[in-house]
Structures are given as structure tokens and as C-alpha cells.
Amino acid sequence: MAREYDVVIVGAGMVGALTAVLTAQKGLTVALIDKHSGRYTLSTPPAYDARVSAISKLSQKLLEEAGAWQRIAQDRLAPYHKMAVWDGLGDGYVDFDTHYQQGQTLGQLVENAVLCNALMKSVHDTRGIDLYFDDSVVVQRQVDQGVEIDLASDRQLQGSVLIAADGANSQVRHQNGFETVEWDYGHHAIVTTVEIDQPHESTAWQAFGEEGILAFLPLPSVDDKHYVSIVWSVAPDDAEQLVALEEADFCKRLTYAINRRFSALSITVPRMAIPLRQRHAKQYVQEGIALIGDAAHTIHPLAGQGANLGFADVSALVLILVKAHQRGEMLGSMKVLRRYQRARMLDNIAMSASMEAFKRMFMTQQPIVVRLRNMGMKLCHSSATIKRQLVAHASGIR
Numbered sequence: 001m002a003r004e005y006d007v008v009i010v011g012a013g014m015v016g017a018l019t020a021v022l023t024a025q026k027g028l029t030v031a032l033i034d035k036h037s038g039r040y041t042l043s044t045p046p047a048y049d050a051r052v053s054a055i056s057k058l059s060q061k062l063l064e065e066a067g068a069w070q071r072i073a074q075d076r077l078a079p080y081h082k083m084a085v086w087d088g089l090g091d092g093y094v095d096f097d098t099h100y101q102q103g104q105t106l107g108q109l110v111e112n113a114v115l116c117n118a119l120m121k122s123v124h125d126t127r128g129i130d131l132y133f134d135d136s137v138v139v140q141r142q143v144d145q146g147v148e149i150d151l152a153s154d155r156q157l158q159g160s161v162l163i164a165a166d167g168a169n170s171q172v173r174h175q176n177g178f179e180t181v182e183w184d185y186g187h188h189a190i191v192t193t194v195e196i197d198q199p200h201e202s203t204a205w206q207a208f209g210e211e212g213i214l215a216f217l218p219l220p221s222v223d224d225k226h227y228v229s230i231v232w233s234v235a236p237d238d239a240e241q242l243v244a245l246e247e248a249d250f251c252k253r254l255t256y257a258i259n260r261r262f263s264a265l266s267i268t269v270p271r272m273a274i275p276l277r278q279r280h281a282k283q284y285v286q287e288g289i290a291l292i293g294d295a296a297h298t299i300h301p302l303a304g305q306g307a308n309l310g311f312a313d314v315s316a317l318v319l320i321l322v323k324a325h326q327r328g329e330m331l332g333s334m335k336v337l338r339r340y341q342r343a344r345m346l347d348n349i350a351m352s353a354s355m356e357a358f359k360r361m362f363m364t365q366q367p368i369v370v371r372l373r374n375m376g377m378k379l380c381h382s383s384a385t386i387k388r389q390l391v392a393h394a395s396g397i398r
């Protein structure tokens with residue numbers, strides 16, 4: 001006999017876990033399934049986890065609502081007030097800071113494992129969520145009242161709606177024939193934690209140049225030593241070579257690629273290279289099923305927006321499901337789920353398109369484009385109005 005829920009969520013990463021907490025808080029019953037154990041081992045600073053995310057203020061608010069943000073230790077959070085971007089093939093430079101919006105940060109850097117760990121504590125403390133961890137969906141079928149699921153553990157669940165939050169390679173998306181538009185960015189992102197020679201000034205630094213796209217993202221200092229998380233997007237062959245370099249040689253290349261603004265002294269965790277792929281589901285919903293977060297869309301990390309878009313999906317979907325539940329509507333009906341798709345798709349497409357445009361504009365070395373983009377950056381740098389808009393965009397409050 002299948003156990004019945006209002007909502008069945010596949011994937012308890014940051015997007016799925018947040019969805020579970022916010023829906024259960026509103027009185028819906030939730031099953032949360034993950035092939036992972038749901039336990040996170042946190043590293044000890046300065047060996048900060050290689051995977052970090054810049055969390056916008058809007059996303060932070062949602063995480064606070066879920067009671068997760070408050071559980072993150074202050075010494076694992078790095079607020080940033082400023083972004084500084086330059087073009088390594090010219091003299092184009094733009095920076096913007098919260099000077100234009102008083103008393104504000106642009107967002108905070110946090111390790112993915114730390115964030116997921118905090119969310120998992122909220123999941124455990126929220127009534128109405130049943131956990132099916134170390135488990136996965138084997139078969140799923142449509143039934144009159146929604147979706148029925150057989151788990152690998154032989155248990156059976158039924159949900160009025162199935163939410164796929166199972167990440168970029170979503171099995172739910174594949175199994176249900178959702179079509180995607182996708183292509184390789186031709187980049188792998190090298191991530192690691194680096195000790196640098198001077199304070200990062202709570203600034204997210206980004207250099208576009210011959211050496212690829214390189215971000216130095218602030219992390220908390222330890223014993224007066226300064227650390228950044230790097231995301232270095234380069235061609236796949238270059239990534240392989242850079243990951244294989246001796247540490248000292250890698251640091252030399254980093255120092256050069258960041259235009260010697262900082263000297264990279266050492267790395268504190270092993271380097272990882274992550275292939276980057278743009279992907280967008282043509283539809284986010286089918287009868288009984290909704291895709292959310294990376295299961296619906298992945299974008300280039302150059303603006304640090306992937307998880308923030310996923311959290312915005314969560315906010316929209318939860319609101320729509322809770323309202324539908326109060327009105328007694330079928331949660332998995334196309335009438336209800338299309339509201340979510342309408343609420344989110346255009347925003348997500350717009351962000352994907354701008355990331356693609358940015359990447360193309362900065363990766364070309366055609367002299368005319370290089371000149372134009374350097375002029376554009378200088379123009380932005382001299383305009384308070386444009387800077388105000390950039391601040392609003394980066395902090396997610398536009």
C-alpha cells in the first residue's frame with residue numbers, strides 16, 4: 001500500500017531541501033527522496049570546501065524563512081560588498097559596491113556543504129517531512145490522484161505532485177522525456193581554495209583574459225591569513241593541464257591570470273575540474289511533475305547565479321502549490337503547474353542568454369569586439385545609474 005503525500009520531492013540538494021521545508025511549514029505533507037545519505041562532513045578552515053556559492057540577499061531571505069541560514073556559523077560566511085571586473089586584453093574595468101545602497105552587502109559566500117548541512121538540520125526539525133535517503137526512484141507512473149512511485153528500497157509512495165530537484169543530470173527529467181536545449185560551454189571550471197598574500201577586501205574579483213575567466217571569491221580569514229575560493233573557467237585541455245601542475249606552478253599561473261592583483265601562495269584543498277554545460281528544459285512541467293533548480297536549467301557560473309535561480313524557482317513553486325492546496329485544486333494538474341512555469345521560465349531564459357552573451361563577448365579576441373567591450377566597461381564604471389542597477393541585479397533585488 002503506497003504512503004500518500006501532497007508533495008514528493010526527488011533530490012535533497014540545496015534546492016530540494018529548501019522546497020521540502022517551505023512546503024511542510026505551510027502544512028503540506030512531504031516525502032523527500034535522495035540517493036545520498038543526507039549527511040555532510042564539514043571541512044576545517046582554512047581547508048574550505050572547493051565548492052562554494054555566492055548567495056544573493058533574496059536567496060538568503062528564503063533560507064532564513066526555512067530556519068537554515070541562522071544555523072550557519074558566522075565564521076563560515078563571507079559577505080561581499082563589492083565586485084571588480086576587468087578585461088585582461090585591454091584596460092576595461094568596472095567595479096560597483098553597496099556604497100550605492102546603504103548598509104547592504106551584495107551577498108555572502110558560503111561553502112555548498114555548509115549550506116546543505118544547515119538545510120538538512122531544518123529538514124529534520126520541520127514536521128511533516130518523511131525522509132527516504134540512500135534511496136531512489138525505480139518506477140514512476142501516473143495515477144488518478146497524481147504520481148505513484150516505487151523506490152529501490154521496495155517502498156511505494158504516492159504524491160499529488162512530483163517535484164524533480166535531482167540536479168543537472170535529472171533522472172526524472174530523462175525518464176519522463178522532457179526535452180532540453182543544451183550545449184557545452186567549451187569550458188571546465190577549476191575550483192579550489194587558495195591562500196593569497198593580502199586581504200581580499202570583501203570583494204568578488206573577476207578577470208576575463210587569455211587565461212580564461214577567473215573569479216577570486218572572498219572566504220573568511222584565519223589567523224591573519226587570507227583565502228579566496230577560485231572558479232577558473234578554461235578550455236577542457238587547459239583545465240586538465242592546470243589541474244596536473246605542481247602546486248607552486250599552478251599558483252604562479254593563477255597570480256598571472258589575476259593580473260598580479262594578488263599573489264597566490266598555496267592551495268588548501270585538491271583542485272577539481274567541473275565540465276560546464278548550458279541546459280534548459282523546453283517545458284518545466286508535465287501532468288503531475290515539475291522540474292526545479294538544476295534539473296530545469298544550468299548556466300555558466302561566471303555570475304554565480306545558478307543556485308539563486310533555483311531558489312527563485314522554489315519561492316514561486318511553493319507559493320503556487322500552497323495557494324492551490326488552500327483552494328482545493330489538484331496540485332499536479334497542468335492548470336496549477338503551468339502557473340509555476342509562467343512565473344519562472346522567462347527570467348531563467350533571460351539569465352541563460354545573458355551568461356552566453358557574456359561568455360562569447362569576453363572569449364573573443366577580435367580587435368573590434370575587444371575595443372568595444374573595453375569602452376563599454378569604462379562607460380559602466382563612470383555611470384552611477386548603471387552601477388546602481390548592477391548592485392540591484394547582483395543582490396537579487398532587481
Ligand SMILES: Cc1cc2nc3c(=O)[nH]c(=O)nc-3n(C[C@H](O)[C@H](O)[C@H](O)COP(=O)(O)OP(=O)(O)OC[C@H]3O[C@@H](n4cnc5c(N)ncnc54)[C@H](O)[C@@H]3O)c2cc1C
Pocket residue numbers: 010011012013014015016033034035036052053054055135136137165166167168170171172189191231274292293294295301303304305306307308309310
Ligand atoms: C563551478 C560552479 C560554481 C557555482 N557557483 C555558484 C554561485 O556562486 N552561486 C550560485 O547561485 N550558484 C552557483 N553555481 C550553481 C549551483 O552550484 C547549482 O545551481 C546548485 O548546486 C544546484 O542545486 P540543486 O539542488 O538544483 O542540484 P544539486 O546540488 O545537484 O542536488 C541534486 C540532489 O539530487 C540528488 N539526486 C540526484 N540524482 C538522484 C536520483 N536519481 N535519485 C535520488 N536523488 C538524486 C543528489 O544526491 C543531490 O542531493 C555554481 C556551479 C558551478 C558548477
